[in-house]
Amino acid sequence: MSSRTLTSIVAGQSVGSGADRPDVNPSDLGDVVVVSSVADAEVASAAVAAAAEAFPGWSRTTPWQRAEVLDRAGSEVLARADELGDLLAREEGKTLPEARGEVVRAGQILKYFAGVALQPHGQALDSVRPGIEVTVTREPVGVVSIITPWNFPIAIPAWKIAPALAFGNTVVFKPADLVPGSAWELVDILNRAGLPVGALNIVLGKGSQVGPVLTGDPAISAITFTGSVETGQGILQAAAATRKKVQLELGGKNPLIVCDDADLGVAVEVAIQGSFGSTGQRCTASSVLVVTDGIHDALIEAIRARMSGWTVGDARQAGIDMGPVVDASQLEQDLRYLEIARAEGGAVIGGEVVERGTPGHYLTPALVLGTSPEHTINREEVFGPVLSVVRVADYEQALAVANASTMNLSAGICTTSLAKASHFRRASKAGMVMVNLPTAGVDFHVPFGGRGDSSYGPREQGTAAEEFFTTSKTAYVLPGTP
Ligand code: NAD
Numbered sequence: 001m002s003s004r005t006l007t008s009i010v011a012g013q014s015v016g017s018g019a020d021r022p023d024v025n026p027s028d029l030g031d032v033v034v035v036s037s038v039a040d041a042e043v044a045s046a047a048v049a050a051a052a053e054a055f056p057g058w059s060r061t062t063p064w065q066r067a068e069v070l071d072r073a074g075s076e077v078l079a080r081a082d083e084l085g086d087l088l089a090r091e092e093g094k095t096l097p098e099a100r101g102e103v104v105r106a107g108q109i110l111k112y113f114a115g116v117a118l119q120p121h122g123q124a125l126d127s128v129r130p131g132i133e134v135t136v137t138r139e140p141v142g143v144v145s146i147i148t149p150w151n152f153p154i155a156i157p158a159w160k161i162a163p164a165l166a167f168g169n170t171v172v173f174k175p176a177d178l179v180p181g182s183a184w185e186l187v188d189i190l191n192r193a194g195l196p197v198g199a200l201n202i203v204l205g206k207g208s209q210v211g212p213v214l215t216g217d218p219a220i221s222a223i224t225f226t227g228s229v230e231t232g233q234g235i236l237q238a239a240a241a242t243r244k245k246v247q248l249e250l251g252g253k254n255p256l257i258v259c260d261d262a263d264l265g266v267a268v269e270v271a272i273q274g275s276f277g278s279t280g281q282r283c284t285a286s287s288v289l290v291v292t293d294g295i296h297d298a299l300i301e302a303i304r305a306r307m308s309g310w311t312v313g314d315a316r317q318a319g320i321d322m323g324p325v326v327d328a329s330q331l332e333q334d335l336r337y338l339e340i341a342r343a344e345g346g347a348v349i350g351g352e353v354v355e356r357g358t359p360g361h362y363l364t365p366a367l368v369l370g371t372s373p374e375h376t377i378n379r380e381e382v383f384g385p386v387l388s389v390v391r392v393a394d395y396e397q398a399l400a401v402a403n404a405s406t407m408n409l410s411a412g413i414c415t416t417s418l419a420k421a422s423h424f425r426r427a428s429k430a431g432m433v434m435v436n437l438p439t440a441g442v443d444f445h446v447p448f449g450g451r452g453d454s455s456y457g458p459r460e461q462g463t464a465a466e467e468f469f470t471t472s473k474t475a476y477v478l479p480g481t482p
Pocket of ligand 1: 214232
């Protein structure tokens with residue numbers, strides 16, 4: 001298959017460089033999906049300057065103008081869902097239905113924020129002093145630096161870029177260098193939908209090279225980052241030097257409790273989809289199954305039976321359940337964690353490297369039995385199709401194990417008891433709670449985000465987006481002042 005070269009887009013211009021990086025299909029290592037021309041710090045600085053120059057114009061556009069651009073772009077993304085879904089599956093390794101679903105979600109996010117641009121923001125109220133009027137208005141922050149991971153290559157960029165633009169900010173965007181194809185298409189669509197030159201710039205580069213500019217340039221007012229805890233920590237430190245506003249969405253270690261009273265069929269599907277969906281490469285993946293004694297054996301038997309019919313293959317092949325691991329280093333990380341789990345006393349079922357028709361990073365899903373909360377596999381994020389099991393006596397013990405995580409992004413429970421479900425919803429330390437549902441952050445009209453080491457700053461999406469992408473101004477007016 002052909003591969004084309006993508007470049008950074010700065011002030012509407014294509015900016016290449018001497019160095020190329022291939023975007024390799026994890027289902028077929030001989031297939032180079034696209035080649036990206038790797039930007040250096042100079043290109044990143046030019047992108048920041050372009051966004052700064054575009055800011056006065058874009059921030060003064062009317063809500064209707066901003067809404068129209070986002071709505072038009074959303075329509076194109078939705079109309080091209082099959083083609084973009086195919087590209088996403090090819091470069092990242094999600095199955096076609098998962099990849100198409102992600103593209104549709106990106107289109108819906110653009111349309112949602114087109115509506116948000118038109119909604120009233122701010123307040124007008126009376127002062128506590130007689131005769132004085134007070135207004136609290138929301139104004140754009142300025143130039144926003146957007147840095148995204150490889151595992152949701154179009155949805156995460158959409159849920160950061162759309163609110164940034166809707167509220168009148170301009171953007172410098174760096175997608176993950178591993179999978180830049182669908183992110184680049186999103187930027188191209190938005191630019192063609194009518195953005196002024198420089199309002200949205202994309203920098204295709206390595207974090208180590210362009211990162212210092214994207215986190216340190218004084219012209220940047222805010223940074224929104226999704227990625228690993230380690231990288232996020234470094235970004236926060238870099239941003240502090242120039243006191244930028246920072247939003248971080250980081251890793252997760254997400255428990256799923258299954259109680260004795262759970263519906264077994266529901267619990268099996270929730271566990272399987274939550275752990276192995278998207279090859280387990282989700283920040284919200286439920287990677288620790290905390291099971292009470294009375295249902296443990298039946299649940300494990302049912303999960304093993306379901307896993308035996310779970311097909312792993314080329315992401316774009318019809319009928320498969322799970323695509324490959326994204327690249328060699330992630331595969332190596334998955335296998336290393338399985339080795340550690342074995343060494344610490346866990347019994348690993350599955351987790352085998354397998355061959356398919358084309359060379360790829362194929363791994364079968366893994367279940368790790370007999371683990372305890374102290375085991376490494378239950379404390380660190382694996383980011384692969386690996387589900388470890390902790391057996392507990394009762395709900396109280398399960399809650400204690402679930403709340404022992406420090407990366408509190410998402411937590412789930414399977415139970416038919418309203419009392420337990422309600423108690424868990426209140427007592428969980430996680431930012432998102434799922435009851436009898438697989439873990440995910442699908443709804444774009446409600447806040448998304450974690451707690452503890454998993455998150456920093458305001459939530460993303462829905463009504464929460466306004467907090468990060470605007471800054472408030474309070475004005476006191478004495479009407480009739482000459
Ligand atoms: P990563 O931290 O390695 O990279 C994320 C992005 O940061 C990439 O674009 C990378 O190029 C860039 N980067 C790296 N070094 C940088 C630097 N010094 N300065 C600026 N940018 C830099 O993460 P990843 O491997 O791409 O993604 C996987 C991680 O993302 C997992 O930990 C996962 O849990 C997390 N994640 C979290 C959420 C969430 O919403 N909480 C969602 C998806 C993924």
